[in-house]
Amino acid sequence: MKPFRYEQPADMTSAITMMLGEPHAAYLAGGTNLVDLMKVEVATPDVLIDVRTLTSDQIEDLPGGGLRIGAAVSNSEIAADRRVRRDYSMLSQAILAGASYQLRNWATAGGNLLQRTRCAYFQDVEMPCNKREPGTGCSALQGHHRDLAIIGHSPSCVATFPSDMAVALAALDAVVRVQRLDGERMIPLTEFHRLPEDTPERDNVLERGELITAIDLPPFAAKSAYRKIRDRASYAFALVSVAAALEIADGVIKDVRIALGGVAHKPWRAWEAERLLRGLAPTEEHFRVAAEAELAQARPLRDNGFKVPLARNVIVRVLSDLAEVGQ
Structure with missing residues (x-):
């Protein structure tokens, strides 16, 4: 070191x-x-x-409803909070699906959003990696990429963002509060992380010196769940994960939220699938058509094409469970 x-x-x-x-x-x-x-x-x-001691380590109720999670709150404290478990169950489930008890006890909310990729080539200083050293190339393109991106990648980088928590936050329309010398700015979680394009070394939109102070969760009442598919039962990153929420009224889908993990350089909000589902009856067929429409933009690599049907099936299963279809 x-x-x-x-x-x-x-x-x-x-x-x-x-x-x-x-x-x-x-x-x-x-x-x-x-x-x-x-x-x-x-x-x-x-x-x-x-x-760590400069930002809040508390979870506070917001005046108009919702919660404010201080940047220094541990992942374990978020997952265990009764308000999170009651009103934002996908977030609690996502955190418990990641890392180990020891890491969750020490890792912070703000730091979770700033994780770097777990691509093996990024972590090996002997191998070319545009994210670690811009301009050297992406070893994963022709190398080991089974667990890497199928959506939104570029010739510069095919890495995926590793956080489980951030996938749930993307589905919840969370907002990241950031402090700078001239004041505060708020960044929607869906806009906080970047796709690689030609500058994969930049994981997010933070400017030099900006400090995450809190994460705001808007009021939320829909049923929600988080499902993570991985190679082993614990302490493994997602091949595909789905954070989903569903609100049904008068037999049709009033609101739906879907975010994917393990498929892109950022938590992937499934805007197209959501658009197609609103106003429809909650059926497996509708869920499948919407999932396929979202994944039509996927560009799998040589060895990770299996992620496309896997993501489709997980989306359908999670939404079907929330809608209690076929139960």
């Missing part, structure tokens, strides 16, 4: 100012991903700026 300097600023303004003045600095909260990358020298910051 490359030597680094450790700083504990007194407040957010000091932390942001410090970050802006240090070209090779990084914020540190739980560090469950960053420290791992530092150990293999994929991440080599000169300065670590500890921000």
